[in-house]
Amino acid sequence: MTSKQLRQIRRDEVGKHNTPDDLWVIIDSAVYDLSRFKAMHPGGLSVLLDPEVAGKDATEAFYSLHRHEVLQKPQYLRLRVGFIEGEKPRIHNRIDGELSKVPYAEPTWLAEGYHSPYFTDGHRKFQKAVRLFFDTVVSEDALEREADGKRPSQSVIDKMTELNMHAMRMGPGKHLQGRVLMNGLVTPETFDYFHELIITQEFARSSMRGYGDGLLGGKVIGLPPVLNFGSEELKARVVPEVLEGKKFICLAISEAHAGSDVMGLQTTAVKSEDGKEWIINGGKKWITNGTFADYFTVGCKTEDGFTVILVERGPGVETKQIKTSYSTTAGTAYITFDNVRVPVENTLGEEGGGIFVILSNFNHERWVMCCASARSQRSIIEECLKWTTQRKVFGKPLHSQAVIRAKIAGMISRAESVQNWLENITYQMCNMSYKQQAGKLAGQIALLKSYSTGCGQDTARDAVQVFGGRGITQTGMGKFIEHYHRTIPFDALLGGAEDVLADLGVRQALRAMPKDARL
Numbered sequence: 001m002t003s004k005q006l007r008q009i010r011r012d013e014v015g016k017h018n019t020p021d022d023l024w025v026i027i028d029s030a031v032y033d034l035s036r037f038k039a040m041h042p043g044g045l046s047v048l049l050d051p052e053v054a055g056k057d058a059t060e061a062f063y064s065l066h067r068h069e070v071l072q073k074p075q076y077l078r079l080r081v082g083f084i085e086g087e088k089p090r091i092h093n094r095i096d097g098e099l100s101k102v103p104y105a106e107p108t109w110l111a112e113g114y115h116s117p118y119f120t121d122g123h124r125k126f127q128k129a130v131r132l133f134f135d136t137v138v139s140e141d142a143l144e145r146e147a148d149g150k151r152p153s154q155s156v157i158d159k160m161t162e163l164n165m166h167a168m169r170m171g172p173g174k175h176l177q178g179r180v181l182m183n184g185l186v187t188p189e190t191f192d193y194f195h196e197l198i199i200t201q202e203f204a205r206s207s208m209r210g211y212g213d214g215l216l217g218g219k220v221i222g223l224p225p226v227l228n229f230g231s232e233e234l235k236a237r238v239v240p241e242v243l244e245g246k247k248f249i250c251l252a253i254s255e256a257h258a259g260s261d262v263m264g265l266q267t268t269a270v271k272s273e274d275g276k277e278w279i280i281n282g283g284k285k286w287i288t289n290g291t292f293a294d295y296f297t298v299g300c301k302t303e304d305g306f307t308v309i310l311v312e313r314g315p316g317v318e319t320k321q322i323k324t325s326y327s328t329t330a331g332t333a334y335i336t337f338d339n340v341r342v343p344v345e346n347t348l349g350e351e352g353g354g355i356f357v358i359l360s361n362f363n364h365e366r367w368v369m370c371c372a373s374a375r376s377q378r379s380i381i382e383e384c385l386k387w388t389t390q391r392k393v394f395g396k397p398l399h400s401q402a403v404i405r406a407k408i409a410g411m412i413s414r415a416e417s418v419q420n421w422l423e424n425i426t427y428q429m430c431n432m433s434y435k436q437q438a439g440k441l442a443g444q445i446a447l448l449k450s451y452s453t454g455c456g457q458d459t460a461r462d463a464v465q466v467f468g469g470r471g472i473t474q475t476g477m478g479k480f481i482e483h484y485h486r487t488i489p490f491d492a493l494l495g496g497a498e499d500v501l502a503d504l505g506v507r508q509a510l511r512a513m514p515k516d517a518r519l
C-alpha cells in the first residue's frame, strides 16, 4: 500500500479495534493493523493485547522496546493502514546527510552555535558531502556485509573511486595531484589533514567496526611505505590501481611470535644467488584485508637487520581467514610465505632500514585510529542519550537516575577531551613537515592513541551498564553497544598496545628533557 492510499483515521475509531482478531495500535501518529502480525510478533502476543496497548497510542511503549528502524522495514511498513487525522509523524532516527541535533552527537565544530579555530566553511561543505555519501551509499552495505561477513561490495569501492576517496584517505600529498576530489569540493593543493579527519570520522560513524577495516583499512596502512619508499617504477605500477580500487594491499608485520616487538619478527628474506630476487619464508598473523589483498607490504628479517618488501600474490603466498571478535568482512588473515620469490626492486626503503619505514608509517596510522576512536565514542554517547530518554524505569526516564547521568558525564568528558586533543594535533600536522611530525608528534600521537582507546574501553563498559542486558544483545536497542563493547579491545591493540604506546610517549618526552632543568 503506498502512502497515497493511507487513510486519515480518528483516534476514537482506533479504540474500537482492540480485540485479538481486530487489533490496531497508534505509533507516532501512524495506525498499524496488527491483527495478522500478532502471532508472528517477536515480542509475543500478550504484550500487544495489553489494555494499554490494544486500540491505544502505544508510541511510548513501542520506543522503549524497539529501534525506530523496525518501523522502516518493508515487512512492517506494510502493517500501516493510516494516520491520525490532523497529525504527522515526528519521530526519526538519523536523516541521510544531516547533522544530529542530539547534544554531543557531533563535535563542536559541527554543532549549531559553536565555533572552531581549525575548520573552515570549506571543511563544512566537504563534511556534508562525505556524510551524504556514507549515509546513502555505504551504510546499507556496511550493515549487510557485517552480517554476512563478506568483504565490502566492489560497487561501493567503485563509487568511492569516482570521488577519489581512496586517494584522499592517504592524506595530503603528491598522490592527489591531477585528481578531482569529491566532485571538485576541494583541490589537491588545499586538501589537508582536517579533510582526511572528516573522511575517517564519517566512516567510523557507521559503527560497523569490521566493515570499517574491510573498506580498505589495509590500504591506509599498507600503501604509505610504497608511496614514501618505493621506487618510481614500482609506484607507477602499483599506486594507481590501488587508488582506483582495482587491486588491494595490506600491511603484513605482526606474527604469531611477535607483535609490538618488531625486531623479534621471524619471517626471513634471503637474496637469491644472482642477487636479483628475495626469497621469503615465514608467516604473518592478524593481517587486515589479507584474505583479499593482491599486494602485501611485508616486514622481513634480512642479513642487515629488518627490511620491508612489497610482495605480490602469487606462487607460495597463501592466505587463510582468521575469525576475530569482529566480522570477517575485515578480511583478517593468517598468511604464509613459502619460498616466495620477489624482485629486489620491490624493496621499500633501504635494505636493513625497515624499522625506519615502519616507524615513519606509525604516526599517520595511529592518528587515523584516533580519528576513528573519537568518533565512535561520540556515536555511543548519542545511543546512550537517546536510550536513557526513551527508556522508562519506575515510571521515569532512565536518565532520572543520578548514577546513569554520572556514567554519561564520564563518556562526554572523555569523547570531548579526545576530540579536542586530536584537533590540536591535526593542526600541528597541517603546519609541520613529515620529518617535523616524526620528531615532535610521535610521542603526542602515541599518547593520544593510548588515551583514546582507554577512554573507548571505559565508555564501552559504562554503556553496557546503561543498556543492561541489551548491551550484550546483538539485535534490538543495544545492538551498537554490543558491537562496540565486543570490538573496542581490538582498537586498543592495533598500532601498538595501549601500555606500550603510553610508555613511548613518556620516553619521547624524557628524551626532550633539557639537561639543565631542575626543581
Ligand code: HEM
Pocket: 025, 027, 032, 034, 041, 042, 043, 044, 047, 048, 053, 058, 061, 062, 065, 066, 067, 070, 071, 076, 079, 475, 476, 477
Ligand atoms: C508495528 C508494531 C510492532 C512491530 C512491527 C514490532 C516488531 C518487533 C520486533 C521486530 C521485535 C524484535 C526486537 C527488535 O529487533 O527490535 C519486537 C520485540 C518486542 N516487541 Fe514489538 N513490535 C510492534 C509493536 C509492539 C508493541 C506495541 C509492543 C508493546 C509494548 C511491543 C512489544 C515488544 C516486546 C516486549 C518485544 C521484546 C523486546 C526485547 O526483546 O527487548 N511491540 N517487536
